[in-house]
Amino acid sequence: MTEENEWMIQQLQQIFDQTDDYYQRTLIKAAQDIVVEQEKRMDQMEGEMEGTIWSPRKWSE
Known part of the structure; x- marks a missing residue:
């Protein structure tokens, strides 16, 4: 989790x-859940982008 998101969750928890x-x-609980879910989705999208970039099927396009 990014430092900014950890800070945000801690502030919301206080x-x-x-x-x-x-x-x-x-x-507040919903906001915390959104931050966690957003972080998860960003990680998934980064992984998907890396997978697409390095996919041999995409090299010929």
Whole structure:
């Protein structure tokens, strides 16, 4: 996970820990989940791009 995303999740966690409001906690948890999912998808896309670039089938195109 990138340093920026780790920082963002930590900041959200601090806010989460300080509130008892159900709606705020739900929103914060969803934001954390989005950050984690976005990081995962970026890693997958980078892998897919590398695979496409190095695919011998693509060399002739």
